[in-house]
Amino acid sequence: MAKARKAIITCAITGAIHTPSMSPYLPVTPEQIIDEAVRAADAGAAILHIHARDPATGRPDQSVEAFGRILPEVRKRCDAVVNITTGGSPFMSVAERVEPARHFQPELASLNMGSFNFGLFPMLGRYKEFKHEWEREHLEGSRNLVFRNSFSEIEEVISLCAPGGTRFEFECYDIGHLYNLAHFVERGLVKPPFFVQSVFGLLGGIGAHYEDVVMMRRTADRLFGTNYAWSVIGAGSSQMRVGTIAAALGANIRVGLEDSLWAGPGRLATSSAEQVKNVRLILDGLGMEAATPEEARAVLGLKGGSAVNF
Template identity: 65%
Template sequence: MSRKVIVTAALTGAIHTPGMSPHLPVTPEQIVAEGRRAAEAGAAILHIHARDPESGRPDQSVEAFGRILPALKETGAVLNITTGGSPFMKVEERVAPAAHFRPELASLNMGSMNFGLYPMQARYPDLPNEWENAHLEGSRDLVFRNTFADIEHVLGTCAPNGTRFEFECYDTAHLRNLRHMIDRGFVTGTPFVQTVFGLLGGIGADPEDVTVMRAMARRQLGDDHLWSVLGAGASQLRIAAMSAAMGGHVRVGLEDSLWAGPGVLAESAAQQIASVASILDGLGMAMATPDEARDMLGLKGAGEVNF
């Protein structure tokens, strides 16, 4: 049998702004349509952020997610609600949607970090909205706060609802933090580890960086974990291919990269997923279905959520 690879599609995120791509989904209708395309292309998990439909700013309100989640649930995919929200938000705001809707899966950043988006200004000097420019420039003096107390707060708020986590690790220390939380009893079961490559402030996107994170994950967690990767920007598919070849899983989507190839804007994450499918086919692998992903991750099932 083919090895099954969990493919996550991150639909919109909080990094890219509407002026960077006409294809970035912003309104609830656009985000739902993007999720449907990704699920039809084979994504087992949809990673969900919300935005203000007028300005395009990240919106972490319960109401904003309420306009998205019921329709996306109809795709059958696992819905993964962010608790990262935006680096400019406090943890109480970021955790509110996951606490309210009690999803099968929620993301959780495993440490604080500098989060530098400001070099993108050179590529996008003419963004149409002032908030977009301030969003990038503001990251020059930004620490994305995820202290041990913040992590404990998210785990303590969401785990009692049966929500499991996509543990986002941007550097080797974040894997040590995850081990620490396991040892203290805050994390149980098989962890789903999403290692993140290529964001300024975190580990780079070279092949050596991927092998270092893979080795560190094994050192800290042994074989009892599921390892996935996301590569920012142009590194997305190269790192996806490395992960698949190394026995891991894959995340793509317009949150992580706006591109379908050199100089070609992706019209949807579905294009990126199709490229992943080709990589997996060449390696004799196949994309996991949502129910196969639920089984691998030990999720409670779509019938146990609050939407």
């Protein structure tokens, strides 16, 4: 009997897009983020993508101190791969965004592969009242927001994090970002296996249509051959639809409240773990299984949890 193919599930716990007024289930305190991360790992996530927030306001916080209140306890309580964001918030500078990954030397760090418009302002039509003034400013400010990730800034993140053995989750929000990654591959600044995370459905990036998903896969295959592992993010209501399409094409999948607050039409997810369980049902229906953290480490060539600085 043929063995079931394994898919790596990444879970992004809180992110920097959604604001506290949008869902009572969005974790903002260190304790909430830790508990949500452990629940997601218990549900089957092999990788935990971590952001930090100000516990009083829920505002994104990219300080080393904020991550220091989260990372050691997550590592203590589960064996999942910890992936620290270098994306932080699109309103932050790259120098600010890279500091936690530089300091803590995780197994994985996210790395955005290009600049693009990052439009969150349509959510103002869905949410009228906010607990904190920064939330409205955060959404409104995205009308004039370019999420800056220049070639020199990408190279800076690589130079600061790679010497500590950190590998990268290359976040590609459009086709051109795959070509940007190929540029760094050609220069020898990053080595295979590459973990390519394609992001679909954010205003300013590629759409979430079936043809968009297939085009991303075809382009990545042409550029990287068998030297990469492909994963997908579907933003908002496209989360499970994109995940299903891509899983059938051989992808790994990322879910979590960073990417979508929903567990179904009109129904808020009560935790990221709920989304992990939902995507496992999809994998089961396709005859696939969730990879363990150790299996994910082997596929992605990671250094192991004992080699991090937290």
